[in-house]
Amino acid sequence: MSVATYTNSGTKAVTAAKLDKSVFGVAVSSHDLLKQAYLAYQANARVNLSRTKTRGLVSGGGKKPWKQKGTGRARFGSSRNPIWRGGGIAFGPTGSENYSKKLNTTAKRLAIRQALSVAADSDKVIVVENLEFKKGKTSQAVKFFEKIGLTKRTLLVVENKTPELVRATQNIRDVKLVQANYVNVFDALNADHIVITVQALKLINEWLGAAS
Numbered sequence: 439m440s441v442a443t444y445t446n447s448g449t450k451a452v453t454a455a456k457l458d459k460s461v462f463g464v465a466v467s468s469h470d471l472l473k474q475a476y477l478a479y480q481a482n483a484r485v486n487l488s489r490t491k492t493r494g495l496v497s498g499g500g501k502k503p504w505k506q507k508g509t510g511r512a513r514f515g516s517s518r519n520p521i522w523r524g525g526g527i528a529f530g531p532t533g534s535e536n537y538s539k540k541l542n543t544t545a546k547r548l549a550i551r552q553a554l555s556v557a558a559d560s561d562k563v564i565v566v567e568n569l570e571f572k573k574g575k576t577s578q579a580v581k582f583f584e585k586i587g588l589t590k591r592t593l594l595v596v597e598n599k600t601p602e603l604v605r606a607t608q609n610i611r612d613v614k615l616v617q618a619n620y621v622n623v624f625d626a627l628n629a630d631h632i633v634i635t636v637q638a639l640k641l642i643n644e645w646l647g648a649a650s
Contacts, residue, residue, distance in 0.1 A: 439456055439458075439459055439463055439558070440455070440457075441454065441456070441457050441558070441563050441564065441565055442454065442564050442565070443455045443564075443565045443566070443567065444564065444565070444567070444586050445566070445568075446566065446567060446568045446569060446570060446582075447582075447585075448581075448582050448585030448586050449585075451567055455565035455636065455639065457558055457563065458643045458647050458648075460646075460647050460648035461551055461554060461555075461643055461646045461647055462551075462554050462555050462558040462563065463555055464551045464552055464554075464555040465555075466552045466555060466556060471545060471548060471549050471552065472552055472556075472623060472627070474541060474545075474549070475541055475546060475553075475622075475623040475624075476623050476627060477539065478539040478540070478541050479622055479623060479624040480624065481537050481539045482539065484537045486531075486533055486534075486537065487533070488530075488531040488533065489530075489532060489533040490527035490532070491526055491527060492526045492527065492528075492530075493519055493520060493525060493526030494526065495526065496518045496525060496526045499516040499517045499518030499519075499525075500516070501517075502514070502515055502516070503516070503517050550621060550623055550626065550646060552623075553627050554626055554632075554642075556626075556627070557626055557632050562629065562630060562632050563634065564586065564588075564631060564632065564633045564634070565633075565634050565635070565636060565639060566586075566633060566634070566635055566636070567636050568635060568636070568637075569582075569594065569596055569603070569633070570600070570602065570603065571602050571606040572602060573602070573606075574601065574603075574605035575605075575606055576605075576606055576607070576609050576610060578606055579606040579607050579610060579613075580610060583610075588631050588633070590612060590630035591612040591613075591614075591628060591629050592612060592613045592614070592631045592632075592633060593616065593625050593626065593628075593629035593631070593632045593633070594607060594613065594614065594616070594633050595617075595618055595621055595632065595633065595634040595638045595642070596615065596616075596617060596635050596637075597618060597635060597637040597641060599615055599616075599617055603615060614629075617638075618634075618637075618638040618639075618641035618645070619641060619645060
């Protein structure tokens with residue numbers, strides 16, 4: 439399973455890289471597992487900031503609105519009860535809700551294989567022999583991407599995130615830099631191009647391959 443391969447300068451390499459079929463050639467008969475892994479990633483990244491005040495947290499309401507009996511009206515002990523305007527919220531979020539979802543390791547790895555296989559089947563995977571921008575300049579990265587025709591959302595998968603790589607790519611819109619062992623379903627499915635270095639490809643094969 440050969441794939442387009444480029445040198446660090448952006449020219450086509452003489453020898454095309456081969457993708458491991460056990461990682462990039464998995465048959466995807468159903469997208470159910472991909473959906474589960476995608477939603478789990480979103481749920482686990484969710485920041486729980488919503489909080490409402492219960493009747494005990496709303497200020498005021500210390501005095502009983504009217505006496506218990508004899509007025510003909512319903513009895514109330516506080517003007518901050520949930521059914522009054524300005525009162526507390528009865529069943530609102532407290533900030534302690536747990537929205538996380540879990541997938542076992544086997545299912546998670548299979549989902550990543552499926553996501554990479556879908557990308558490879560759509561010709562989104564590109565291999566580069568080496569990816570380094572020694573000066574760490576954004577212009578170097580932009581020039582490289584333009585030369586190999588990357589204009590949309592791009593996922594860069596490298597062996598190690600060096601300071602130069604981070605500095606050169608962090609200000610480029612729609613470019614995300616990740617290490618090989620942090621590839622996930624969400625990033626793989628959202629990317630229009632997945633650029634993988636040769637060394638990162640070896641790590642992915644060791645992590646997700648048939649022998650793993």
